[in-house]
Amino acid sequence: MASRRNVGGYAPLPTEDRDDSNLTDDVDLRFTYTPKSLRKIPWKSIALALFLLLLGCSLLFLSYFIFTGHMEGDNSQVYGLLFLGILAFLPGFYETRVAYYSSRGAPGYTFASIPDY
Numbered sequence: 723m724a725s726r727r728n729v730g731g732y733a734p735l736p737t738e739d740r741d742d743s744n745l746t747d748d749v750d751l752r753f754t755y756t757p758k759s760l761r762k763i764p765w766k767s768i769a770l771a772l773f774l775l776l777l778g779c780s781l782l783f784l785s786y787f788i789f790t791g792h793m794e795g796d797n798s799q800v801y802g803l804l805f806l807g808i809l810a811f812l813p814g815f816y817e818t819r820v821a822y823y824s825s826r827g828a829p830g831y832t833f834a835s836i837p838d839y
Contacts, residue, residue: 764838771817771836778811
């Protein structure tokens with residue numbers, strides 16, 4: 723097992739050498755500012771993501787039913803629907819997941835990370 727290195731030589735700077743010595747607390751103001759654009763919810767983008775998710779799921783289900791023989795169809799239809807279903811499902815799932823985690827307040831997810839269309 724690797725031994726731990728001695729890191730005891732590090733210490734914070736004295737308060738007179740700090741740039742923010744006039745502040746009473748150690749809060750970094752860069753991370754407390756939230757402009758209105760970060761709090762705005764992009765409803766159109768969320769609706770588009772949900773539409774793509776539902777369209778992709780339905781195309782994937784159609785390709786599955788045709789492939790297993792529950793519906794009539796040709797193999798070329800199966801592969802076309804499968805390809806289109808994957809193309810619609812992946813971005814819809816990703817953006818819906820980002821919107822869900824943003825609404826729950828998960829760290830690292832904001833509504834600003836959803837592109838506004």
